[in-house]
Amino acid sequence: MNLFADIHSLVIDALTQMQSEGTLPADLDFANVTVEPPRDALHGDMATNAAMVLAKAARMKPRDIADTLAIKLAADDRITSADVAGPGFLNLRLAPDVWLSVIPDAIKTGNDFGRSTMGGGKKVNVEYVSANPTGPLHVGHTRGAVFGDALASLLDFAGYNVTREYYINDGGAQVDVLARSAYLRYLEANGQEVQFVDGTYPGDYLVEVGEDLKAKYGDSLVGKPESEWLADLREFSTAAMMDLVRKDLASIGVKMDVFFSEKSLYGTGLIETALDNLDAKGLIYQGTLEPPKGKLPDDWEPREQTLFKSTEHGDDVDRPVKKSDGAWTYFAPDIAYHYDKIERGFDELIDILGADHGGYVKRMKAAVSALSDGKVPLDIKLTQLVRLYKNGEPFKMSKRAGTFITLHDLVKLVGADVTRFVMLTRKNDAPLDFDFDKVLDQSKDNPVFYVQYAYARINSVLRKANEAGIDVSETALIASDTSNLGHDAELAVARKIAEWPRLLELAAKHNEPHRIAFYLYELASEFHSLWNRGKDDPDLRFLQDDKIAVSQAKISLIRAVSVVISAGLGILGVTPMEEMR
RNA sequence: GCACCGAUAGCUCAGCUGGAUAGAGUACCUGACUACGAAUCAGGGGGCCAGGGGUUCGAAUCCCUUUCGGUGCACCA
Structure with a gap:
């Protein structure tokens, strides 16, 4: 039961009736007619803007429309009074028993x-978190996780058929770094002294992975060249990291329907298929990008690459899908991934990204628009930064100083419920201040x-x-x-x-x-x-x-x-x- | 230099895609616990909706512009 919807249809019925009686012209669009609670309760129980919205198209005075409409509405049992006010508002009062x-x-x-049927069972894919599988989730991921999860539940409640999805970036160079870092922990587990040089992950969450590797391989990999262990360790450590991620997500009540691996795209021809699709639309070409205006990178040189004509779909510049050496850029599998989502038959796509990914919005929308011929809308919601405070002072996160706040820490300190509610008491596109003392304050x-x-x-x-x-x-x-x-x-x-x-x-x-x-x-x-x-x-x-x-x-x-x-x-x-x- | 996001009470934020006299919390000042939980409630003061233009019956909301903050800007993901 939705009383506002009920009264809204009552209003529409009355308007239609006025049309058939000739009081209103036949060709009117009622889409903008709303029934809502008035700002001030003194005005009434509900208000409709019908007269004002229709006045122009009907070439009538708002108050004239409102007067006639008022009489019609007042005839309904549920309505106890209908008064015209201000520029043409129609204020309604409902009988108490209706409320x-x-x-x-x-x-x-x-x-x-x-629960609503508004969504009409449309298939919506909500992709969120999608953190690189290189370590535990941190505070920023938490906001994305909580927001995406609540949005998915909301859409489900509103009658959409929702799929919650996580895209695992397990195909890029950062996974090599992870594997090398895990190897160092493995050496450590075998009693060696190791140095974490720049470009490796020193976090102690890999200690356990190193021990697990020792349990599995003994000392057989010690002293062996990278070529003999890299592939195995990539696999092993990403799996371990995803276990970590799943645990983190579970601790805050997030459960995904689908974990989609980037790596699984390679070798299946899906990337090629997606790009062929764009090529067939004349959106792929060989070319050289202009240098960025303003500050010029030191090592800038013109390079011919395979480019996607994203400007045709609203982007600012065209984007490379292949590096100059012919390998795919990160963007190519992203395109293929979204192509796959479209192929899976989703009517609507939603991506939840951190604010630091703001630069991808236009190109990703361009890709989806091109791939689906504009049929599948992609909405990208950016979650802005979380600023941590303690005792009213900004709390600086530093991996080196060991003050890096993870999702795990957050849940341990304030609990999942508080974390979720606080993070949802803010628009996603506004920065969020998270004060440890305040959220714990039971007042x-x-x-x-x-x-x-x-x-x-x-x-x-x-x-x-x-x-x-x-x-x-x-x-x-x-x-x-x-x-x-x-x-x-x-x-x-x-x-x-x-x-x-x-x-x-x-x-x-x-x-x-x-x-x-x-x-x-x-x-x-x-x-x-x-x-x-x-x-x-x-x-x-x-x-x-x-x-x-x-x-x-x-x-x-x-x-x-x-x-x-x-x-x-x-x-x-x-x-x-x-x-x- | 460009793009995206933000700017609303001292502070933290809402404002229902253009509606009526711009709202909450907090802080400050007054009051309410010998019956259902005072972690609550009632009342008061507090505003150039960042500045300036425009669109129209009507703008915090839409468009342009300026200022200030945040984020990101060729083959990294």
Whole structure:
């Protein structure tokens, strides 16, 4: 049930009727007509912009349209008043029982309340994290992981068929570096003194890999030339790193559907096929790129390479797909990978990348646009940097000083739930300040606990009611008589609940899970407010002595609140807490 | 030099793809615990929405431009 959608279709019906009566011209586009909560509750329960949006195309005055529309809408049972205001807003008030009807519906539907069919089962691929398999995940990856995961859940909830995917960059030179670094740890495990020169990874997460290598190979690789062990160690250490990555992801509640290996593209002809596809469209050519304007690299020299004409699809310059020695650039397998996604039949692609990859957005979009003939949209969401703070001071990360904060550290220090909620309480394209002390502070300063507290309080009331012998089973609450409710403070909560399905669709439409976090905060606020009003006005307390039916109605209201909190937190991947003592 | 992202209350941020008098939290000032959890609530002050132009009935939101911050800029991934 989505009340805003219901009233929206009521408005559209009325407008269509006006067309058939000749009050409105026949050729009008209703796409921009919205029904939304007004900014100021004094204006009404819902407002529609229909008159203003249509005025121009209909060549009529907004207020004239609004007046006629108001009469039609007011005729509906659900509408108690329809007033024209300001430049042509139409403010609607709904009968209390319409709002209250959302309560049994929410309880009945449970964690699926608000689930939408908006996505129509369209296949969406969400690619996120995709960190190089060369070490543990760090703070930046964490944000991408949390954001991508919440977005995937959000889209799933909105009716899309979602695949969560991780692209393993296991084909490039960085994997050679990993293998050499692991070899050094292997030598160490065999009792040798080793030096980690520049260009190797000194992190101690490879110590265990070195020991595992010793267990597998004994000392048979010691002193052997690189050519004899490099390939094996690449394989062995990337597998070990991916185990690490999977563990890290699992610790923060992220589970991928597909791990796609870059290496698996080589030798299958897929890269060639993808580029042939572009070539057939006349988008591949041999050429020489202009030097970059501004600062010129010291070793710049004109080079003829195989180029992709990405400028045809909105990029600033054409991009090389082959190096001057004929080998593929990193971009070629990326193209093939996205080609594969298109071939797998996805209707929509979403990539979550760190802000440092901002330079790839245009070229990747160009490639997907070219490969799919513009049929498959690619949305690339960049997650901006995470700035760490401790005691209000910026916290500098340094691998050398050992102050490098990994996902593992983060989860150990503040927990998965707090990490997720805090990182989702921000737009993805705004930088995020993450203060260790603040997020751990269990106070109203911290939105995580504010929402959790509301949930815990509601459960507390349910326990109390149960002790008092009131039947608060799901069936009893669904059957409770909501006409016992009706105070403004109670209706305000019901209205907020009714907004949930609408908000969810908006968040999904814009790929913005942070809206859920903010909504939950507002919902919690409405609830806390109602709670405290019960102190001054005994009629607003949830448990009413000797009035079981009234108590049940009031409890059903807050039970509906907890249902929405639970559903919302579920999308964000945060566990609701029954108790917080 | 170019591209992308950001700039909203002292501070941290929302602002529902153009709507009504721009909102929360925090901090500061007042109040509310002898009944459901005070990790809460009620009230108050606090704004040139970075600056300037434009588009229109209407702009924090769209376009242009300037300034300041962040990120990235030939075969590395």
